[in-house]
Amino acid sequence: MSERLEAPSDPEHSPEGEPSPEPVAWRHRHLLDVDALSKDELELVMRTADEMRDVLRRPIPRVPALRGRSMTILFYEASTRTRVSFEVAAKNLSADVVNISAATSSITKGESLVDTVRTVEALGADLLVLRHPVAGAPYLAANLFGGSVLNAGDGWHAHPTQALLDLYTMRSRLPGGTVADRKVVILGDVLHSRVARSNIWSLTAAGADLWLCGPPPLLRGFDAWARRGAAAGRRFTVTSSVTEALRDADVVMALRIQRERMTGGLLPSLREYAARYGLTSERLALARPGALVMHPGPMNEGVEIAPDVAAGAQSAITDQVTNGVAIRMAVLHLLAGSGA
Amino acid sequence: MTAEVLPRLAVGERVAGLEISGAWLVDPTSGREGPADIVVSDGAVEAVAWLDGADADGIGPDGIVVAPGLTDLHAHFREPGNEDAETVASGCAAAAHGGFTTVCLMPNTDPPLDEPGVLGRVLAAASASGSPVRVLAYGCVSARRAGEQLAALGELADAGVAGFSDDGSPTRSAAVFRSALAYAASLGLPIVEHAEDLPMTEGAEASDGLVATILGLRGSPASAEAVAVARALAILAEVAVDEPAARLHLTHLSTRAALDLVRRARAAGLPVTCDVTPHHLALTDEWIAGSRRWAWDGAEDRSAAPYDPSLRVNPPLRSRDDAAACLEALLDGTVDAIATDHAPHTAVDKHVEFGLAANGISGIETTLGLVLAAVDAGRLPLLRAIKALTVGPAGVLGAHAGRRPGLVVGEPADLVVFDRSDRWTVTPATLLSRGKNSPLLGLEVPGRVLLTVVGGRLAYVAE
Amino acid sequence: MIGRQIMTADEIRRATIRISHEIVEKHAGTEGLALVGIQRRGVPLAHRLAAAIREHEAVELPVGALDITFYRDDLSTVAQQPLVKGTDLPFDLNGRTIVLVDDVLYTGRTIRAAMDALVDFGRPQAIRLAVLVDRGHRELPIRADHVGKNVPTSREEVVRVHLAEVDDVDGVDIERAVPEPALAGRE
Numbered sequence: 001m002s003e004r005l006e007a008p009s010d011p012e013h014s015p016e017g018e019p020s021p022e023p024v025a026w027r028h029r030h031l032l033d034v035d036a037l038s039k040d041e042l043e044l045v046m047r048t049a050d051e052m053r054d055v056l057r058r059p060i061p062r063v064p065a066l067r068g069r070s071m072t073i074l075f076y077e078a079s080t081r082t083r084v085s086f087e088v089a090a091k092n093l094s095a096d097v098v099n100i101s102a103a104t105s106s107i108t109k110g111e112s113l114v115d116t117v118r119t120v121e122a123l124g125a126d127l128l129v130l131r132h133p134v135a136g137a138p139y140l141a142a143n144l145f146g147g148s149v150l151n152a153g154d155g156w157h158a159h160p161t162q163a164l165l166d167l168y169t170m171r172s173r174l175p176g177g178t179v180a181d182r183k184v185v186i187l188g189d190v191l192h193s194r195v196a197r198s199n200i201w202s203l204t205a206a207g208a209d210l211w212l213c214g215p216p217p218l219l220r221g222f223d224a225w226a227r228r229g230a231a232a233g234r235r236f237t238v239t240s241s242v243t244e245a246l247r248d249a250d251v252v253m254a255l256r257i258q259r260e261r262m263t264g265g266l267l268p269s270l271r272e273y274a275a276r277y278g279l280t281s282e283r284l285a286l287a288r289p290g291a292l293v294m295h296p297g298p299m300n301e302g303v304e305i306a307p308d309v310a311a312g313a314q315s316a317i318t319d320q321v322t323n324g325v326a327i328r329m330a331v332l333h334l335l336a337g338s339g340a
Numbered sequence: 341m342t343a344e345v346l347p348r349l350a351v352g353e354r355v356a357g358l359e360i361s362g363a364w365l366v367d368p369t370s371g372r373e374g375p376a377d378i379v380v381s382d383g384a385v386e387a388v389a390w391l392d393g394a395d396a397d398g399i400g401p402d403g404i405v406v407a408p409g410l411t412d413l414h415a416h417f418r419e420p421g422n423e424d425a426e427t428v429a430s431g432c433a434a435a436a437h438g439g440f441t442t443v444c445l446m447p448n449t450d451p452p453l454d455e456p457g458v459l460g461r462v463l464a465a466a467s468a469s470g471s472p473v474r475v476l477a478y479g480c481v482s483a484r485r486a487g488e489q490l491a492a493l494g495e496l497a498d499a500g501v502a503g504f505s506d507d508g509s510p511t512r513s514a515a516v517f518r519s520a521l522a523y524a525a526s527l528g529l530p531i532v533e534h535a536e537d538l539p540m541t542e543g544a545e546a547s548d549g550l551v552a553t554i555l556g557l558r559g560s561p562a563s564a565e566a567v568a569v570a571r572a573l574a575i576l577a578e579v580a581v582d583e584p585a586a587r588l589h590l591t592h593l594s595t596r597a598a599l600d601l602v603r604r605a606r607a608a609g610l611p612v613t614c615d616v617t618p619h620h621l622a623l624t625d626e627w628i629a630g631s632r633r634w635a636w637d638g639a640e641d642r643s644a645a646p647y648d649p650s651l652r653v654n655p656p657l658r659s660r661d662d663a664a665a666c667l668e669a670l671l672d673g674t675v676d677a678i679a680t681d682h683a684p685h686t687a688v689d690k691h692v693e694f695g696l697a698a699n700g701i702s703g704i705e706t707t708l709g710l711v712l713a714a715v716d717a718g719r720l721p722l723l724r725a726i727k728a729l730t731v732g733p734a735g736v737l738g739a740h741a742g743r744r745p746g747l748v749v750g751e752p753a754d755l756v757v758f759d760r761s762d763r764w765t766v767t768p769a770t771l772l773s774r775g776k777n778s779p780l781l782g783l784e785v786p787g788r789v790l791l792t793v794v795g796g797r798l799a800y801v802a803e
Numbered sequence: 804m805i806g807r808q809i810m811t812a813d814e815i816r817r818a819t820i821r822i823s824h825e826i827v828e829k830h831a832g833t834e835g836l837a838l839v840g841i842q843r844r845g846v847p848l849a850h851r852l853a854a855a856i857r858e859h860e861a862v863e864l865p866v867g868a869l870d871i872t873f874y875r876d877d878l879s880t881v882a883q884q885p886l887v888k889g890t891d892l893p894f895d896l897n898g899r900t901i902v903l904v905d906d907v908l909y910t911g912r913t914i915r916a917a918m919d920a921l922v923d924f925g926r927p928q929a930i931r932l933a934v935l936v937d938r939g940h941r942e943l944p945i946r947a948d949h950v951g952k953n954v955p956t957s958r959e960e961v962v963r964v965h966l967a968e969v970d971d972v973d974g975v976d977i978e979r980a981v982p983e984p985a986l987a988g989r990e
Contacts, residue, residue, distance in 0.1 A: 050889075051870070058923070062923070063874065063920075064874055065872075112692060134695040135545070135694065136555070136557075136646065136647025136693060136694040137693045137694075139647045140649075140692070140693055142645075155556050156557075157555055194556060197556055220553075221552065221559070225550060225554060228550055
């Protein structure tokens with residue numbers, strides 16, 4: 001038993017000489033990326049999300065955990081689904097939500113991010129959820145903002161809540177409830193994908209056998225990362241061979257391919273991409289029977305994923321959406337409790 | 341060891357009398373360094389006495405050091421056009437704080453320095469500043485730096501530019517570059533080329549590499565520098581046949597590939613020189629990921645927050661191997677000079693998202709510190725470092741350098757005194773430049789400039 | 804740490820039996836009763852009370868568990884708490900008399916949070932409170948209907964309840980808190 005007495009956080013439930021393992025404390029004031037989360041912290045998020053899923057199943061899916069807290073959603077990129085997901089999550093925790101989207105505010109008049117964040121803070125926000133097209137923007141915000149910053153996607157760099165909900169979804173659907181040693185394939189435009197980058201961190205931390213697959217120009221630089229990762233105990237494989245990648249996979253996550261990639265000289269055409277890398281039911285058949293199909297959305301059906309695969313029995317895509325709310329509720333709850 | 345320095349003079353005043361006893365004197369021209377007494381009287385060097393025997397006891401290169409005033413081949417003072425970021429006056433104050441007595445300015449002002457009138461404005465601002473720091477300037481290679489037509493090279497030469505450059509950018513047209521090289525040869529002046537293949541680096545935020553991949557930043561490949569260097573060297577090889585006086589100086593090289601090309605070209609006898617910046621020697625792209633370790637220090641570090649916009653610079657910070665290549669090239673003589681590429685910016689332009697930040701580091705005041713860090717770590721001999729900051733740049737400037745760097749009895753004193761046993765913390769308050777965009781903010785750098793004297797007049801004295 | 808025992812295993816057992824009788828007596832029967840233990844140690848206590856009632860009334864009362872983490876009014880403490888396995892109320896609350904069960908009653912804030920949580924699940928006819936130890940220092944107007952032992956304490960003291968289901972032994976200790984060194988890893 002430890003000599004140290006924890007501060008009587010809950011006096012009625014004072015330190016009880018803990019024969020149970022040391023509680024994992026959430027130490028992060030912000031959630032800007034998944035890189036910094038330890039395996040224990042990932043577990044904490046997963047377990048908290050379990051609780052939130054229970055709350056979501058109630059007739060009134062609401063708890064007062066964040067009552068009196070104010071959350072501002074500041075999106076510099078249009079996105080309905082993620083924004084609504086955060087809004088629903090916050091409201092389920094009884095937080096007040098303010099929405100700012102770039103098109104409608106002074107941002108279009110050229111107000112800098114620095115000034116906008118200061119204004120948001122002056123208006124009393126405790127939590128700032130930021131989506132921005134330039135990598136690193138949330139770090140700038142975090143330097144300025146007195147409360148907590150949650151990165152909802154910064155350029156190509158990171159999308160932490162997506163990686164967390166992806167991990168949660170895989171664990172909830174895979175036999176055994178774990179991704180450890182499972183073959184997980186991320187298929188598509190890895191180079192431009194913050195979803196891919198964040199999933200690399202979370203899945204390697206969770207012990208998955210991770211594969212990245214796509215046409216070579218869209219995998220540029222990841223070989224070097226894989227080599228460096230192997231040295232640091234975070235192993236993953238990079239290949240441009242779809243058959244190699246998909247063979248016996250337990251999970252296949254397709255990434256959105258964007259038209260703009262053609263004009264950048266990176267790909268010949270979307271048709272060629274779909275023909276060589278699209279997730280069709282024939283390709284899916286290479287994976288294990290019952291392998292999960294996932295996609296962060298929004299989908300280009302017929303390009304990176306065939307419609308029948310997206311809607312098929314193996315698809316966990318709608319689970320991802322539901323789990324997204326639970327994960328975001330979990331993360332908001334942990335952040336709000338971190339620095340008070 | 342004792343060193344007595346006399347403050348209480350105003351900047352610009354002639355140094356009536358100055359005695360430095362028992363400092364470590366570095367004379368890069370002769371290659372001699374050691375304990376010495378120096379006396380300055382009425383602005384001129386009166387005596388330089390090398391010490392030996394008992395007098396020299398206990399005096400090492402790790403205390404007070406005296407060297408010829410430093411020369412910077414590449415700085416941006418933003419006057420005319422962007423005085424909020426820097427003026428000639430504030431730039432000179434910063435230069436003197438950094439130990440520099442001669443600075444050569446790049447012409448990417450607004451209006452650009454493509455005709456003598458603008459040079460006149462810059463030089464007038466220099467003399468109005470009251471600082472004795474010698475200000476030189478390059479003229480543009482092309483009119484308005486647009487890369488299509490030659491600027492008034494002859495007129496600029498007559499007005500006194502030290503060379504020609506379109507820096508900020510490469511000379512966009514190879515044909516214009518070729519003509520400029522030949523024309524400048526007839527004027528006895530070098531072309532100073534910023535080597536970059538623009539289509540390859542479009543939109544780039546950081547060097548291509550592991551850090552850019554992990555951080556999701558658009559990469560600038562090393563080959564973009566090598567390709568441009570190869571182009572310039574190929575053209576130089578042809579022009580030099582007809583114009584033996586042709587001279588090319590490649591500025592702020594940052595990659596092993598480019599330095600290898602220069603090494604081979606020099607071995608083949610081509611009239612090419614080059615410089616590297618202190619940040620390409622001492623920092624790497626790992627700093628963007630949050631490291632605060634010097635390039636030669638192999639340890640993994642993530643002690644700082646990532647995406648600090650003060651690290652966005654062109655050419656971008658590169659890998660440890662490229663930084664090592666810069667150091668190797670400096671040691672083997674491939675690189676003649678360390679030039680600061682001092683690039684001050686306002687907070688409006690810099691304190692923004694990384695990918696939106698202007699390129700550039702305000703570095704003239706921290707250059708000596710970064711170089712001394714390498715010396716302290718045993719990576720660079722002190723003499724070689726001082727040479728790269730004095731004799732090397734003077735060689736590139738040729739006649740424009742004025743006298744040869746050194747403390748010559750009877751000549752006006754042009755020197756810097758710094759204390760290697762001291763350190764200083766870089767903060768917005770301790771930087772004299774208007775540009776506070778330094779990635780070293782909050783960090784300590786080794787060595788502290790105590791005194792800078794230019795042409796016998798006080799340029800800077802420490803509190 | 805200076806500690807002393809204020810309840811032995813036997814005393815806990817007797818108090819539990821007494822409370823189980825009191826609950827039934829106050830309710831004049833067992834019809835519509837349900838026990839809800841507050842995580843963490845309120846839960847095994849609730850099960851013990853249900854077992855005792857089963858013994859002397861031959862009736863199986865429903866038992867639930869309530870996790871009040873999301874109802875606290877003091878979020879800063881969340882970071883330090885392990886997330887105990889949640890809320891399980893396998894019966895309809897509407898119209899029932901719920902007896903909340905907890906190990907220690909102190910400021911009353913946990914009970915307030917528990918009541919908030921309960922009413923999100925339904926509308927009980929009545930809510931009562933049974934605690935093993937009441938240590939005083941209420942900050943809210945809350946009182947227990949059934950108390951195992953009243954223990955006057957000072958604010959520097961800490962009451963620790965040990966139950967075999969969780970801690971391998973039964974007992975209640977009271978300790979004087981010593982100033983804590985900085986917690987590693989906490990910002």
